[in-house]
Amino acid sequence: MRIVEIRERTAPIASSIANAYIDFSKMTLSLVAVVTDVKRDGRTVVGYGFNSNGRYGQGGLIRERFAPRVLEAEPKALLNDAGDNLDPDRIWAALMKNEKPGGHGERSVAVGTIDMAVWDAVAKIAGKPLFRLLAERHRREANPRVFVYAAGGYYYPGKGVEQLRAEMRSYLDRGYTVVKMKIGNSLDEDRPRIEAVLKELDGKARLAVDANGRLSLEEAIGYAKMLRDYPLFWYEEAGDPLDFTLQAALAEFYPGPMATGENLFSHQDARNLLRYGGMRPDRDWLQFDCALSYGLCEYQRTLAALDVAGWSRSRCIPHGGHQMSLNIAAGLGLGGNESYPDLFQPYGGFPDSVRVSDSHIVMPELPGIGFEGKSDLIKVMRELAK
Amino acid sequence: MRIVEIRERTAPIASSIANAYIDFSKMTLSLVAVVTDVKRDGRTVVGYGFNSNGRYGQGGLIRERFAPRVLEAEPKALLNDAGDNLDPDRIWAALMKNEKPGGHGERSVAVGTIDMAVWDAVAKIAGKPLFRLLAERHRREANPRVFVYAAGGYYYPGKGVEQLRAEMRSYLDRGYTVVKMKIGNSLDEDRPRIEAVLKELDGKARLAVDANGRLSLEEAIGYAKMLRDYPLFWYEEAGDPLDFTLQAALAEFYPGPMATGENLFSHQDARNLLRYGGMRPDRDWLQFDCALSYGLCEYQRTLAALDVAGWSRSRCIPHGGHQMSLNIAAGLGLGGNESYPDLFQPYGGFPDSVRVSDSHIVMPELPGIGFEGKSDLIKVMRELAK
Numbered sequence: 001m002r003i004v005e006i007r008e009r010t011a012p013i014a015s016s017i018a019n020a021y022i023d024f025s026k027m028t029l030s031l032v033a034v035v036t037d038v039k040r041d042g043r044t045v046v047g048y049g050f051n052s053n054g055r056y057g058q059g060g061l062i063r064e065r066f067a068p069r070v071l072e073a074e075p076k077a078l079l080n081d082a083g084d085n086l087d088p089d090r091i092w093a094a095l096m097k098n099e100k101p102g103g104h105g106e107r108s109v110a111v112g113t114i115d116m117a118v119w120d121a122v123a124k125i126a127g128k129p130l131f132r133l134l135a136e137r138h139r140r141e142a143n144p145r146v147f148v149y150a151a152g153g154y155y156y157p158g159k160g161v162e163q164l165r166a167e168m169r170s171y172l173d174r175g176y177t178v179v180k181m182k183i184g185n186s187l188d189e190d191r192p193r194i195e196a197v198l199k200e201l202d203g204k205a206r207l208a209v210d211a212n213g214r215l216s217l218e219e220a221i222g223y224a225k226m227l228r229d230y231p232l233f234w235y236e237e238a239g240d241p242l243d244f245t246l247q248a249a250l251a252e253f254y255p256g257p258m259a260t261g262e263n264l265f266s267h268q269d270a271r272n273l274l275r276y277g278g279m280r281p282d283r284d285w286l287q288f289d290c291a292l293s294y295g296l297c298e299y300q301r302t303l304a305a306l307d308v309a310g311w312s313r314s315r316c317i318p319h320g321g322h323q324m325s326l327n328i329a330a331g332l333g334l335g336g337n338e339s340y341p342d343l344f345q346p347y348g349g350f351p352d353s354v355r356v357s358d359s360h361i362v363m364p365e366l367p368g369i370g371f372e373g374k375s376d377l378i379k380v381m382r383e384l385a386k
Numbered sequence: 387m388r389i390v391e392i393r394e395r396t397a398p399i400a401s402s403i404a405n406a407y408i409d410f411s412k413m414t415l416s417l418v419a420v421v422t423d424v425k426r427d428g429r430t431v432v433g434y435g436f437n438s439n440g441r442y443g444q445g446g447l448i449r450e451r452f453a454p455r456v457l458e459a460e461p462k463a464l465l466n467d468a469g470d471n472l473d474p475d476r477i478w479a480a481l482m483k484n485e486k487p488g489g490h491g492e493r494s495v496a497v498g499t500i501d502m503a504v505w506d507a508v509a510k511i512a513g514k515p516l517f518r519l520l521a522e523r524h525r526r527e528a529n530p531r532v533f534v535y536a537a538g539g540y541y542y543p544g545k546g547v548e549q550l551r552a553e554m555r556s557y558l559d560r561g562y563t564v565v566k567m568k569i570g571n572s573l574d575e576d577r578p579r580i581e582a583v584l585k586e587l588d589g590k591a592r593l594a595v596d597a598n599g600r601l602s603l604e605e606a607i608g609y610a611k612m613l614r615d616y617p618l619f620w621y622e623e624a625g626d627p628l629d630f631t632l633q634a635a636l637a638e639f640y641p642g643p644m645a646t647g648e649n650l651f652s653h654q655d656a657r658n659l660l661r662y663g664g665m666r667p668d669r670d671w672l673q674f675d676c677a678l679s680y681g682l683c684e685y686q687r688t689l690a691a692l693d694v695a696g697w698s699r700s701r702c703i704p705h706g707g708h709q710m711s712l713n714i715a716a717g718l719g720l721g722g723n724e725s726y727p728d729l730f731q732p733y734g735g736f737p738d739s740v741r742v743s744d745s746h747i748v749m750p751e752l753p754g755i756g757f758e759g760k761s762d763l764i765k766v767m768r769e770l771a772k
Contacts (some may be wrong), residue, residue: 059446060445101649102651108489240487242488265489268626
């Protein structure tokens with residue numbers, strides 16, 4: 001049993017959207033296929049992975065640095081003790097050979113993308129949905145019903161309040177009771193946007209707002225004073241993701257729930273948020289995204305750091321809207337997952353059979369991560385592998 | 387006036403050395419040439435840059451993401467207000483367009499390498515040594531005499547205490563009065579190594595030790611208890627570079643000087659070390675390396691964060707052993723610079739005319755960073771540019 005090949009393709013995820021920080025029109029994504037020599041149901045087992053939005057594809061690093069380390073390793077050294085499956089942690093160790101500590105960016109995406117494909121292969125070889133495999137390994141009960149919320153509300157050139165209301169209305173119509181919109185352009189622009197959306201939601205759904213890390217301390221406090229007038233689901237990523245002092249100071253001005261963490265890419269960075277960010281374990285939310293952060297092997301270390309710090313993993317609702325985090329949520333008891341109903345297709349979203357109801361989905365019982373259940377996605381994936 | 391081309395070549399810096407974390411035999415380096423349309427003394431002005439050791443070359447990121455942004459920008463938008471030179475901050479902003487906050491690794495190396503070449507070009511266009519240009523811009527007096535120490539003392543396969551002593555002796559013979567060796571394999575192995583080196587130095591030089599971030603809190607405390615028996619120059623990077631709580635706890639056990647920071651790659655990360663790492667401004671040392679950390683444009687923001695935190699920039703002795711940091715030290719008043727007398731050639735080290743005396747060098751008056759004064763280095767650089 002061995003990994004025969006690791007393929008990568010960098011694809012645009014072109015979109016006319018803009019958040020408060022970046023223009024998505026030049027954004028790319030790495031799709032990875034980890035091809036094994038294992039057969040299941042007459043088919044070669046191939047694990048698939050991709051990086052979630054917001055960071056760029058990592059074709060160079062994957063092809064030049066990380067994939068070769070796995071392919072050059074002794075195949076037996078990458079198997080579990082029983083020799084009947086790949087061992088994700090041993091593969092992870094091979095990926096990170098000769099890497100220095102610190103500096104967690106870009107390579108964390110390259111490794112996270114490969115790691116997703118490895119876990120997909122491992123669950124397929126085991127013939128189980130990944131969330132069931134994870135629950136077994138951690139001696140937990142899986143819960144296939146997962147909370148999801150609809151992320152959108154981006155600034156588009158020329159997009160007015162009416163279009164924003166219509167967008168939010170469409171999320172309600174599709175079964176969401178928590179929706180999210182971008183903020184951060186200015187208080188004067190954003191207050192009417194927020195009030196219009198709250199009016200549209202009419203108490204049938206809760207609203208989260210996301211500043212994408214662009215606000216200074218003074219601006220973040222200004223927003224906190226405005227936002228605390230409303231009953232928001234959360235106030236997300238006000239300042240620079242590494243400005244833990246800013247985050248801690250905000251709690252003095254904002255009693256409601258806050259959320260952050262999507263731009264922290266290692267368990268060390270996540271731990272620093274818990275140590276220094278003044279986040280409150282009874283109300284705040286942690287959004288670390290394994291696909292950008294060295295994958296599930298590292299995410300398990302992040303969850304261990306939460307335990308040490310006295311945080312429940314139910315406070316985690318990852319960024320990214322991919323099925324990998326859905327599996328982690330269902331298998332390891334996270335609080336839910338982001339979803340982008342209209343964006344980042346075909347990569348984001350759910351298997352075709354899945355419907356959102358009361359902002360929850362139920363995981364289908366598909367081997368692996370579940371990509372085979374999403375027809376537009378698996379088509380693209382199989383093109384890479386064939 | 388414009389940048390005509392940005393060339394990159396990834397080269398091995400193969401070496402049989404190993405520190406406590408990585409094997410250098412597979413390490414690579416990016417060499418960059420920023421070619422302008424400016425002529426000085428009948429020659430096209432080309433700025434050169436490279437990344438220092440410890441992180442990999444970034445050919446993929448430079449060619450696919452960062453160089454194109456500069457070349458696609460409106461050339462006038464990259465000039466200073468007078469239009470008579472390139473503007474490094476405007477070029478930096480073009481490089482970082484559409485990059486999200488956080489995740490400071492790899493891309494910080496790609497940008498740092500290009501930024502070095504840009505500053506080299508800017509000083510050459512101005513016809514001045516970079517350190518003089520920097521001093522002028524910051525309204526400071528340049529000091530061309532810079533403290534340097536000899537970094538070495540690596541673990542090699544089969545290297546015994548006698549070879550280590552001979553190595554350290556050779557640094558003394560070459561004018562150094564501060565030398566550095568690696569530690570971290572084990573207390574039992576390292577105590578005799580340290581005692582042997584101190585005996586060899588015989589009071590004629592001070593010894594710094596470097597654990598390269600590999601120690602757990604418990605191990606780091608164990609080392610602190612052993613090391614405080616000796617009068618060391620510093621105890622460097624005991625634990626993970628992002629484990630600021632470990633660093634702060636160590637001060638309880640180690641009253642002597644400590645040093646860290648080479649694996650923090652942004653001003654935000656550097657600021658977190660000052661905020662949370664318990665570093666003591668009267669004795670500890672900061673080793674941020676601009677070549678790995680988005681370059682001098684970012685390093686100036688790091689120095690501003692030092693000012694806010696009440697730190698003198700004379701506490702900075704950067705990692706990396708390159709002439710860029712020598713210029714920053716001479717121009718902006720840093721405490722000195724690392725050097726590797728026997729390693730990372732031809733990239734590291736000094737212009738041919740420079741001699742070390744009493745662990746200080748005097749900067750020659752060469753336009754730019756000074757690469758043209760180092761014959762083996764400029765030969766490699768000109769090959770890339772021609």
